[in-house]
Amino acid sequence: MTRFSIVSLARNALSGHRQWQRTWRDASPRDGYDVVIVGGGGHGLATAYYLAKVHGITNVAVIEKAWIGGGNAGRNTTIIRSNYGLDGNTPFYEWSMKLWEGLEQDLNYNAMISQRGVLNLYHSDGQRDAFARRGNAMRLHGVDADLLDRDGVRKLAPFLNFDQARFPIMGGLLQRRGGTARHDAVVWGYARGASDRGVDIIQNCELTGFINDARGAIIGVETTRGNIRAKKVGVAVAGNSSRVAAMAGLRLPIESHVLQAFVSEALKPVIPGVITFGAGHFYISQSDKGGLVFGGDIDGYNSYASRGNLPTVEDVCEGGMAIMPMIGRARLLRSWGGIVDMSMDGSPIIDRAPVDGLYLNAGWCYGGFKATPASGAAFAHLLATDRPHETATAYRLDRFATGHLIDEKGQGAQPNLH
């Protein structure tokens, strides 16, 4: 594989860019592997990469029903952050942030990681106190967090509607190390790194069932491209986790919901970082291409349709106009929907399934993208060692039965409210 560098760029520029190699190898399935990972999104490919790189397990296949990165890895709003407040979450997401910070060097791939800051706005004394508490929890875990007052926010984003009648801006919680990354490049970078280490990436290969031995343990998968034996099967198919789990006879504490996202026409740089207006269900950043990338709440009803409805479009745009009236003249270019695993406490699951040979990586709600590196690394750790990674010990499947929930929003078992 060509190593990307200024030298390789110059050499290929001089040869008219006709000599570049394929980034990764499009493989056909073999009879069997040590590990088969179902789902060629960011999490599945990252899992394969860390299995090969950290654990030396290279006899691995990633099977993907369509093309890699065509699901939620290609539909998110590319935000990375680690501003979580609960013990079960903060170290995990901070590990993810640290992996993001070294990712491009590690993968030798430009993932356009930009630590331009993530700012959460607050509008009341109560909200400020809650943000201060979350910021303090983050700092106790060694994560950067700054509580800004109104003037501090004004310096960063003078264009906001500070005197909005219902939600006047009092300040914000800023994580300067947060920011954005190029989602497709993350997928391709992990695919390249995994493929280069011997992992087979198999596209257009949809899971249709599991193969069990006499004891009921899973020893392989049935796919649209034939049966594949596997010592272990890892499932990373957020959005469709329940459907895959049902093939193994399991019911999960998950509902599938649709989350919409939007992008405007390209504008000159106007928004410096990521700004979230949680009270009005709106968040926004500006891509390097210039488009305003924004979104809000999930639509709120079970869906596998990859398409939302107008009331949520209206709600998101109203939120945008309330806090950032300057965007009102920008034209909306596209909107789209992705199907997300909404778990019963708003937090993910990385655990062994109660079926031998099966491992679950699920329940990422609307926040899976930022977790991609740590999710892959933790899932690889679990697949390789049968023990959870030290930062992911709370993400157990049985926590709903034992009562050890990780409910950042305190909404209880109502997935559409997380």
Added chain:
Amino acid sequence: MKKGKAPNPIFTEDAGKMRIPCPYCGERDAHEFVYRGDAAPARPMSDDGFYDYVYLRDNVAGVMREHWYHAQGCRNWIEVTRDTRTHRISNAMLAREVAR
């Protein structure tokens, strides 16, 4: 569209609008309703079934019966039959009239 090819059910007009036909108020915008979820789980008689009841879901990909509350309308609980793959609604009844 190519001749002979059925339209993608997700993008048909029928499925596109997802307005809910409230049996009391008529067809209304989904914004007026609060979603509760799958109508299938039934409160168990003993403690044993509570984990299943509270946390586990079939998460149906297909036709599903679900509870919606018409908060900004007649304030009735409605049982809507809807396809989660297309959002097409095939039936809506007052929940209290649905025989359990």
